[in-house]
Structures are given as structure tokens and as C-alpha cells.
Amino acid sequence: MTERRPRKDALRNRAAVFAAADALFARRQSPDSVTMADIATEAGVGKATLFRAFGDRTGLIRALYEARLEPIRSAVEQGPPPLGPDAEPLERVPALLDAVLCFKLDNRHLALALEQTGSGSPYSAEHYERWHTLLRTLLERIPGLPDRDFTAHALLAATRADLVEHLAGEKGLPRDTMRAQLAEFTARILGVRENSHPAQP
Amino acid sequence: MTERRPRKDALRNRAAVFAAADALFARRQSPDSVTMADIATEAGVGKATLFRAFGDRTGLIRALYEARLEPIRSAVEQGPPPLGPDAEPLERVPALLDAVLCFKLDNRHLALALEQTGSGSPYSAEHYERWHTLLRTLLERIPGLPDRDFTAHALLAATRADLVEHLAGEKGLPRDTMRAQLAEFTARILGVRENSHPAQP
DNA sequence: TACTGAAGCGGACCGCCGGTCCGTATCGTA
DNA sequence: TACGATACGGACCGGCGGTCCGCTTCAGTA
Known part of the structure; x- marks a missing residue:
């Protein structure tokens, strides 16, 4: 029952692997041109x-993704509004989607690697489960919406890594333009009828 | 410049390959457990x-997908309303999305195979280009919408094969329930404010 | 500091898969 | 029937994810 602390070299290697994978995914264009070797x-x-450290390729990518996602996760769980738990749903939902989008813009290759890593759809990863549950919960506190479970999925689908890559990467759509478009789209779903000024924090 | 007609055995084999691939994708759970051999x-x-016939794995899957998609494609291009070209945008957009969803429900494994076949994101396939362009064009004829290009992408993203598989396949959501939810979601985007009765043709 | 067993390491190795090559069989035509 | 062109198919190749096992390094003990 006693937890054995890992050895120093194990920790050092783990960090080295993270750094290496990060660099390689960022450097190469296609995620699966990066081999384990x-x-x-x-x-x-x-x-x-x-x-030994990560089980298999998927495990490595997942671990790296979770690590990079950590700042956003904590900002959502214990940060200040509009992302943190004290915000009202109507402002927190767009903030959350914007944060997810920004993360994927900043970590395009990694997100792509995770989502298109053959084994296991993106929907079985637990971080997706977390985002979806939180989003659904928030939507439930906003009156007059379509089915919250599906709506949460659909909104998150608008931030899929390959879509982000297609628009921001290949078609050269500027970052803030895409953020504004997602914000507008989200506002429309939420029923915010005021006109035209998507936030740009 | 003269087109050479393919030989009979070539045609016969091509058909046999289609049938075999179709059967295998339907039979197995994971698309990439189906090998070329x-x-x-x-x-x-x-x-x-x-x-020789299809170039590579992606080519085979794409060809099969296009073939299965053909009926819907022609229904959209030359069929009667609400799917066909004579329909008004406000009824054609939901009809189109419903058709896409139904297709993916009926061809779950094939769609999954296509979208998660590593090389080339789904967004580079020409059939996606077709749906997106048509949808954007229709949205442009509806006043007061968010950016049409992005909205078209976002709506189509709600019908992604792995999402369909996740909801209808793993979570067992009934077909018509999912159709109704997508219809509701779409209506919300289109600004249709009437209450509660999603079509169920 | 010397000892020691266990935790960790690494590169040779394996099975499998997408994709190619080339000798052979089949088609279509005269 | 004869013959060139077209298509066939299974042996073959390179490379990848993943494993095995003999060797190294760590960390607690005296």
C-alpha cells in the first residue's frame, strides 16, 4: 500500500521525453511523421x-497534452472570472470556449496529434469528459436552450483541432478573427441578442 | 486524348473490392483493424x-465513401424540396444537415474510417468542400447570421463521424433523438424562434 | 565507503502493415 | 488462332509500434 517514490533518473528522463516530444511535434507538420524512435x-x-513510462504512443501524447493543459485547467477550476467558478454562466461559457480555442491555437500540432491518434476517439479521453460535463452544467443554468448535452458537444466540436488547423493553419485565418467568429457563434446559441461586439480580452 | 475503356475483369474486381470493404468495415468495430490484405x-x-485501382488506402476509402454518398448528393443537386435546389434556405439548411447526419448514422463505420484515416484531414476531401460551400451559400441568403463561412464549418462539425459514433454508438442515443437535437440546435442558429417542434419526417 | 538488491535502462529483436515489383494470365482484336 | 496490351497476384521490402533481457545506476545499510 506504500507509494514508492520514483528514482531521480526516471524523473529526469520523463522530463526529457516531454521536452523532446513537444519540440518534435512543433517542428514537424504532420503529427504521425513523429515516430517513437x-x-x-x-x-x-x-x-x-x-x-515503460507511458505505456504506448497514445499514453505519451495524452500525458503531454494533460501537462500542457494544466494551466488552463487550474484557471478554470480556481481562477478569477470570467473563466473561474465565480463567473455567471452567460459569461463563463464563452470564456471557456475561448480558452479552449486559444489553447488549440497555441498547441495546434499537439492537439492534432492527440485527436487523430488512431486508437480511441477523442471522446473517450477524460479531459474531453471534463470540458463537456462542465459546459453542460453551465448550460443547464441558462434558460431556453436546446438539449444541453448535445449543445455542449456541438459547441466543443467547433473547436476541433483539425478544424482549427484547417482555418488558422492552412487558410491563414488570423487568430483573433477566429476567436471573434467562435464568440459570435456561441452568443447566437446562448441567445444573446445584443449586436456585434465579440469580446477581445 | 482518347479515353481507354477499362477491361471487364478490372471492373468486376473493382466492384468486388467495394463490396468486400463495405462488409468488412460494417463487421469490425474499429476501422483500422481492417487491413488492406x-x-x-x-x-x-x-x-x-x-x-493499382485506388492508389492507396485513403483512395480506396474515399472512393467507397463517394460511391455510398452518391444518392444523397444527387438528391441535393437535383431532387425535390426540402433537400433539392428549389427549397428555401430556411428549410433547406436543416434538411441538408439532417441528411448528412442520417448518412453518417447509416454508414457509421465507413464515415469513421474516412475521417480518422491518418493522412489528410477530413477538411481536404472534396466532398467536405462541396457540403461546406453549399451550406455557406445558403446561409448567405439568410439575414442576420454570424460569419457564414465559420458557421457552416461549425454546423458540419456537429455531425462529425466520431461524435455520431460516440452518441449513437456508445451511448446508445436513439437515431431520431439525435436528429431532433441537431435540428433544434440548427434552428437556434438560424434564428427560428418558434417553439419546440423539431421536424421528424 | 563498500555492499547489494531492486528499479531503471537501452538497443536488438519481433510481428504486422502499407506499398511495390515483376513474371504470368487474361482480355480484346484481327 | 495469334498477338500486343492490360491487368493480375503473391513474394517482397522498409518502417513502425511494441517487447525482451542482459547490463547499469540508484539509494538504503553498516
Whole structure:
């Protein structure tokens, strides 16, 4: 029952692998052009070390993704409004979607790698479950909306990594333009009828 | 410049391959558990024949998808309202999205295979381009909407194959329930303010 | 500091899959 | 029937995710 602390070299290697994977995903265009052997080499580590630490390729990507997501997660769980728990749903929902979008804009390749990593759809990852549940809960406090469960899925679908990559990456849509469009779309769903000024914090 | 007609055996094999792939994708749960060798064997054909006819795995899946999509495509391009070109945008947009959703419900595994086939995001396929362009065009004829280009993407994102699989497949959401939810969501975007009765043709 | 067993390491190795090659069989035509 | 062109198919290849096992390094003990 006693938790054994991992050894120092294990921790050092784990960090090295994270850094290496991060760099490689950012450098290469296509996520699956990054092989496990590549990451191991870049990290100065044996391939088996990767698999021992993370199980398989999906595990590695998931772990990296969760790590990068951590700041946003804590901002949502204990930060100030409009992202934090003290905000009213009508302002928190757009803030949350904007945060997700910004994260995917900033970590395009990583998000892409996660979502299109063959085994296991994005919907089985627990971070998706978290976002969806939170979003649904917030929507439930806003009157007059369509089915909240589906609506939460549909809104999150508008921030899918490959869509972000398609618009911001390939078609060159500027970051703030896309943020504004998502905000407008969200406002429309929420029934906010005032005109035209999407937030731009 | 003269088009050479393909030989009979080539045509026969092509059809056999389609049938085999269709059956296999429907039978297995995960699309990438279906290997090219599997398809070749099931079709009673050599592996090289697959690659000669379709180029690569993606080409085969795309060709099959387009073939299955053909009825809907023609219903949209030359059928009667509400799907056909004579319908008003306010009724054609929901009809179109419903048709796409139904198609993905009926061809879940195939759609999944196409969208998560690693090379090339779904957004580079020409059938997506077609749906998106048509949808955007229709939205442009409806006043007071958010950015039409983005809205078209976002609406289509709500019918993504893996989302459909997640809701209808794993969570067991009934077909008509999901259709109604998508219809409600769409209506909300279109600004249709009348209450509560989503179509169920 | 020397000892020691356990935790961790790494690269050779495996099975599988997408994709290619080339000798052979089949088609369509005269 | 004969013959060129077209298509066939299974052996083959390179590369990837994942595993195995002999070796190294850590950290507690005296």
C-alpha cells in the first residue's frame, strides 16, 4: 500500500521525453511523421524507456497534452472570472470556449496529434469528459436552450483541432478573427441578442 | 486524348473490392483493424490490385465513401424540396444537415474510417468542400447570421463521424433523438424562434 | 565507503502493415 | 488462332509500434 517514490533518473528522463516530444511535434507538420524512435533519440533515451513510462504512443501524447493543459485547467477550476467558478454562466461559457480555442491555437500540432491518434476517439479521453460535463452544467443554468448535452458537444466540436488547423493553419485565418467568429457563434446559441461586439480580452 | 475503356475483369474486381470493404468495415468495430490484405482476401483478389485501382488506402476509402454518398448528393443537386435546389434556405439548411447526419448514422463505420484515416484531414476531401460551400451559400441568403463561412464549418462539425459514433454508438442515443437535437440546435442558429417542434419526417 | 538488491535502462529483436515489383494470365482484336 | 496490351497476384521490402533481457545506476545499510 506504500507509494514508492520514483528514482531521480526516471524523473529526469520523463522530463526529457516531454521536452523532446513537444519540440518534435512543433517542428514537424504532420503529427504521425513523429515516430517513437524519433522522440527517444531526441530525448537521448532508449525506446523502451518511452513505453515503460507511458505505456504506448497514445499514453505519451495524452500525458503531454494533460501537462500542457494544466494551466488552463487550474484557471478554470480556481481562477478569477470570467473563466473561474465565480463567473455567471452567460459569461463563463464563452470564456471557456475561448480558452479552449486559444489553447488549440497555441498547441495546434499537439492537439492534432492527440485527436487523430488512431486508437480511441477523442471522446473517450477524460479531459474531453471534463470540458463537456462542465459546459453542460453551465448550460443547464441558462434558460431556453436546446438539449444541453448535445449543445455542449456541438459547441466543443467547433473547436476541433483539425478544424482549427484547417482555418488558422492552412487558410491563414488570423487568430483573433477566429476567436471573434467562435464568440459570435456561441452568443447566437446562448441567445444573446445584443449586436456585434465579440469580446477581445 | 482518347479515353481507354477499362477491361471487364478490372471492373468486376473493382466492384468486388467495394463490396468486400463495405462488409468488412460494417463487421469490425474499429476501422483500422481492417487491413488492406483483409479486404483483398475478402474480395478474392491480390493485394496489388487494390493499390493499382485506388492508389492507396485513403483512395480506396474515399472512393467507397463517394460511391455510398452518391444518392444523397444527387438528391441535393437535383431532387425535390426540402433537400433539392428549389427549397428555401430556411428549410433547406436543416434538411441538408439532417441528411448528412442520417448518412453518417447509416454508414457509421465507413464515415469513421474516412475521417480518422491518418493522412489528410477530413477538411481536404472534396466532398467536405462541396457540403461546406453549399451550406455557406445558403446561409448567405439568410439575414442576420454570424460569419457564414465559420458557421457552416461549425454546423458540419456537429455531425462529425466520431461524435455520431460516440452518441449513437456508445451511448446508445436513439437515431431520431439525435436528429431532433441537431435540428433544434440548427434552428437556434438560424434564428427560428418558434417553439419546440423539431421536424421528424 | 563498500555492499547489494531492486528499479531503471537501452538497443536488438519481433510481428504486422502499407506499398511495390515483376513474371504470368487474361482480355480484346484481327 | 495469334498477338500486343492490360491487368493480375503473391513474394517482397522498409518502417513502425511494441517487447525482451542482459547490463547499469540508484539509494538504503553498516
